[in-house]
Amino acid sequence: MRVPRFSLVVVCSLLSSFVIAGASCSDAAPTTAPQQATDQQAEAPQAESPAAPETEQVAVQDTANDATKSEVKTPVKAATPATPEEAAAALDLQTFPLPTDAQTQGPRRMAALSYTVKKPLKEVLDFNVQELTKRGWKEVAGSRREGPFSGADFTLGDFHLNLSVMQPDPTGPVNVTFARYGNVALAALPVPKGAKQVYAFPATVMYTTEAPVKETAEQCRDLMLKAGWTPYGSAGTSAYYRQNAVQAMVNVMSAPGQGGKTAITYTSSLLSLALPAFPDAIDFRYTDMTSELSFDTNSKPQAVTDYYRKALAPAGWKATTDKPVAIKWKQLTIFRKPGQQMITITTHDFEGRTRVRIKHQTAAEVAEEELLAYGEAGRKATYRKGEKPEVTVSTANSIKVQQDKPYSLRMQVKPGTAFSVGKAVVDALLGDGWSGAPPEKAPVFTTCMLKKGEAQIWVIATEPTKAAPWVSVTGAGVTLKPKDQ
Structure with a gap:
């Protein structure tokens, strides 16, 4: 689908x-x-x-x-x-404002946005119309402003989009969907x-x-x-x-x-991305919401990765290995670029053909994936024998602290302060006897691993351009104790 x-x-x-x-x-x-x-x-x-x-x-x-x-x-x-950059200049739905308490449906993309919110339908419709109007979009004739299925069409130069605001159940949330048609x-x-x-x-x-x-x-x-x-x-x-x-x-x-x-x-x-299609692709599919390509091909895995090495190079992508890396029954090739985005090409044999999956991730999504991996390491460490010593983490410079597990906490911080807050956490741990190197400079996020005996702590600080900044601290074999000081 x-x-x-x-x-x-x-x-x-x-x-x-x-x-x-x-x-x-x-x-x-x-x-x-x-x-x-x-x-x-x-x-x-x-x-x-x-x-x-x-x-x-x-x-x-x-x-x-x-x-x-x-x-x-x-x-x-x-x-x-339009190129993705030209489309984003007209409207980037990753940064489009949402009503208070809105819940997005899936990842936010430049060309796709869907969310739900528990507010009156008319209020939600007016909110989005006003925000689009502020950005130069003009509403065209034929808007539907009455009933549970409302919406409007807008233009900006050659670009077109449809705003759909629906509330099938009068007691349920309002569903909002943006559909962009291009130029x-x-x-x-x-x-x-x-x-x-x-x-x-x-x-x-x-x-x-x-x-x-x-x-x-x-x-x-x-x-x-x-x-x-x-x-x-x-x-x-x-x-x-x-x-x-x-x-x-x-x-x-x-x-x-x-x-x-x-x-x-x-x-x-x-489309939010302009990923090239493999010339001999069979059953080719692209899903914009997840930024994924999938297809089968009669070509060998090496031919697939060789093609994308050349096709992605002009946009600044570079493979991290000379050949695909074998992991169990799959082969992986990872591409990165200076902005810390990542493309992963996964191939494996399937009924005599090569099955291919290509996934693009923004830098913020890469940071979130790393956080999940460290969280899994922390979860597994809870089954180790022995005490899980308390480690104090200063949260004085945070706006909000979330701690769902004793071994992991996440701080919401002010824009422009994530790297300094993360470094302060690392410096404090180094001063308390943990070993490791301070985080190196990076455009979007930094990751630092610290050790003390068999215990480990990972500190991630991220300052994305299109999302709220945050700092996470995750431990394996420790109990984290936030302290506002």
Whole structure:
């Protein structure tokens, strides 16, 4: 299941049902003219797959307008799909403010945000509308402000987004979801000759054609490739393509309600990352919420890692080992960059093929993962025989202290103070007889390990740019005692 694509698939299915059932959407005038394939396009060379994420700049080829006399004559200019950096400059949902006591649904991403909050629906809707307006986004006509299913569409230049605010249960929490569609005019994407536009909206555009489904799907694929789009997986009758941080979905299916015609539906979504797809990927899938790629391939694991060494290098990624590291029945290759982000490529044999999983983590997520690992070491140490001596940890410079386990505590600190607070904790432990080296400077987080006999203590200090700073202290074989002094 493609979590971030779910809303787009639902919209596509619902809108396609109008055609399948025989209902007409032609009462709504098309917002733009359809772009038809030309002989010149058919001879255009196929664009190469982009090699590097976050830096690729592949231009979309302009297509000639072959609209009929009854259609709008103005051709649509195809904007260059935005890079992740350009999309973040327009709006970064990782830093978008949340109402008090809001609970996010999964990790926060630049292009995806979903949360719940127990407040009146209208108050929540107004809060988000005001925050978007402050950032220059303009609300378009057609907002739904009444009933349990409310929402609004917004634009900022070529960018589009939908804000959905729902409360199915009057006594339950309000669900808020942001859907970003990118900056590409869907009506500017190429379609086969003879296709007629049924309707066009910022989030979806539909055409019908007399050509068979299979032939139409093949034509759409060829046209998307020639326009510089890279295949990015498929699901059922839908094929996905990517350029920079914009993903386009092309759904080709039969429409019996329209006299057996073939319906072509285009939708788009914005991706938080621009990870390249492996050329020979089978059953390729990308999930934006978890920042993961997964696929099978007939290529060997070494070929997969060699490809990504080259593809990721221009964006500053560097593998930490020359060859994949074998861990039990899997092989791992870790890539890092100066900002302490991390990409992990995991491969293993599966029914004669290579199964691949690629996961991207922000620096803050890497720090959280390290904290979990140290917490597990602390938990296992509770089963050791012998006393667990108390270790005093100064929490004087913290805003809030959380201690769920006797061997672990976490301090919320003021922005800009995490490293100094963490160093103060380490210095105090060194002065109390613990051995270890002070933490080295780092852009986002530092980790320091200290020892005394068989006991260990790990101190992590993190100052993320898009989240609250914190300092954690985790011990193995000790009991931590916070002291405000």
